[in-house]
Amino acid sequence: MDDPRSELPAEALTHLDGLYNLARWLVRDPAEAEDLVQETYLRALRGSHQFQPGTNLRAWLFQILRNTFFTQYRKRGREPEAVDPDVLDALGARRVTERGGESPPGVASGTLRADLRAALDQLPEDYRAVVLLADVEDFTMNEVADILGCPVGTVKSRLFRARAILQELLRDYVR
Amino acid sequence: MDCREVRDHLAELTRNQLPPDVADAVRAHAAGCAECAESLRVEAALRALIRGQAPRYAAPPALRARVHASLREAGRRPAPGWRSWLSLHPWKVGGLGAALAALVAVWVGTTWLAADPVSQLVSQAVEEHVEYAQAAMHRPAPDAAGVLAALRSQAGFPLGPLFAGDTEAQLVSTMTAELRGKSAAALVYRNGPKRYTTLLLMPGAGVTIPEEGRLPIETFKPHHRVASGKQVLFWKQHDLACLMVSDLDGAATAAFFLKIRKAA
Numbered sequence: 174m175d176d177p178r179s180e181l182p183a184e185a186l187t188h189l190d191g192l193y194n195l196a197r198w199l200v201r202d203p204a205e206a207e208d209l210v211q212e213t214y215l216r217a218l219r220g221s222h223q224f225q226p227g228t229n230l231r232a233w234l235f236q237i238l239r240n241t242f243f244t245q246y247r248k249r250g251r252e253p254e255a256v257d258p259d260v261l262d263a264l265g266a267r268r269v270t271e272r273g274g275e276s277p278p279g280v281a282s283g284t285l286r287a288d289l290r291a292a293l294d295q296l297p298e299d300y301r302a303v304v305l306l307a308d309v310e311d312f313t314m315n316e317v318a319d320i321l322g323c324p325v326g327t328v329k330s331r332l333f334r335a336r337a338i339l340q341e342l343l344r345d346y347v348r
Numbered sequence: 349m350d351c352r353e354v355r356d357h358l359a360e361l362t363r364n365q366l367p368p369d370v371a372d373a374v375r376a377h378a379a380g381c382a383e384c385a386e387s388l389r390v391e392a393a394l395r396a397l398i399r400g401q402a403p404r405y406a407a408p409p410a411l412r413a414r415v416h417a418s419l420r421e422a423g424r425r426p427a428p429g430w431r432s433w434l435s436l437h438p439w440k441v442g443g444l445g446a447a448l449a450a451l452v453a454v455w456v457g458t459t460w461l462a463a464d465p466v467s468q469l470v471s472q473a474v475e476e477h478v479e480y481a482q483a484a485m486h487r488p489a490p491d492a493a494g495v496l497a498a499l500r501s502q503a504g505f506p507l508g509p510l511f512a513g514d515t516e517a518q519l520v521s522t523m524t525a526e527l528r529g530k531s532a533a534a535l536v537y538r539n540g541p542k543r544y545t546t547l548l549l550m551p552g553a554g555v556t557i558p559e560e561g562r563l564p565i566e567t568f569k570p571h572h573r574v575a576s577g578k579q580v581l582f583w584k585q586h587d588l589a590c591l592m593v594s595d596l597d598g599a600a601t602a603a604f605f606l607k608i609r610k611a612a
Contacts, residue, residue, distance in 0.1 A: 189412055190406060203408075210411060305402075329356055336394055
């Protein structure tokens with residue numbers, strides 16, 4: 174009982190960096206992100222009997238983190254941002270009118286990494302989560318759907334829309 | 349395959365997650381569709397960009413230690429079953445222990461005490477004494493004659509002659525009580541700083557003084573025992589059963605008993 178691995182598979186702690194990265198993107202504040210990760214592991218430990226050995230431990234941990242994020246933010250009355258249709262419309266309009274123009278607002282014309290960070294930050298939260306899980310963490314569409322608890326079609330559609338926004342924000346890099 | 353289907357497969361195509369025949373169909377469509385070809389190019393470019401260049405926040409080294417410690421701590425908690433119920437409801441454990449203790453007390457009370465009604469009586473008398481003594485501690489001594497008169501009228505049974513106190517022991521309070529369902533009259537004396545004696549009187553009919561544990565004090569032989577650190581004497585005088593509980597030591601209790609017994 175002294176070794177946590179007797180309850181949680183040893184592999185669990187190897188995903189700490191990925192979990193923290195997603196937590197930082199979700200809550201932004203470093204201290205809150207740490208709390209979220211710690212709570213994720215504790216919930217995983219408590220629910221370890223529900224984990225089927227041989228199935229995807231990493232996806233399971235990310236799912237717990239995502240659910241913990243949702244429940245904790247609901248408790249605080251901080252609903253995750255919804256997709257604002259106006260943002261999409263504005264971006265769509267700009268695609269037509271600003272082609273070849275100056276950099277869109279919100280993306281600093283600095284380094285690639287800074288621009289990428291700014292672009293991801295501008296994504297609605299639902300879209301950002303899909304991009305981070307699918308591209309940064311390299312989960313399959315089915316895994317992302319499991320983690321987010323939504324149909325695969327929704328994941329694909331969010332990713333496609335996120336691409337449209339990112340293409341606009343990062344057009345200098347994907348031209 | 350139309351443009352919409354291609355769009356649905358873009359992400360999986362760039363991740364090599366499509367069956368070969370579906371992947372071929374997507375590529376074939378894109379080869380003849382400029383818009384889908386552009387979508388495919390953008391998808392691949394953005395994915396490569398984000399995968400390779402998006403900033404990753406590295407977990408602080410302290411977080412790993414913190415998580416490990418919290419898991420270790422949580423792992424020490426009891427295993428599932430009733431023990432996990434206890435770990436989830438620690439605040440109930442105290443109540444559970446108290447309930448268990450009460451159950452044991454009831455069991456002991458119904459077996460041991462039922463066989464010894466005097467012990468029941470003594471036990472309650474000691475409790476009453478402690479309570480009276482605490483209440484009397486901050487109370488000035490009343491007029492002895494007045495409180496004795498009041499007690500006689502309230503007791504509901506004849507009390508006979510009573511010790512009204514002297515220079516060594518003051519009568520500090522009197523009250524009526526009920527001991528194991530019997531009416532009783534209580535007199536509390538202060539024998540000194542934080543030294544009190546309670547005399548409980550009740551109708552003697554049906555009360556038997558145990559033959560064992562008799563303590564010869566001059567010509568009297570009250571039953572004697574020590575309960576909860578208190579000296580306890582139990583005897584009969586006239587038609588009364590008398591129970592005395594005292595903070596005094598054995599010899600002082602015997603001396604005080606003589607005063608009370610001779611006053612009657």
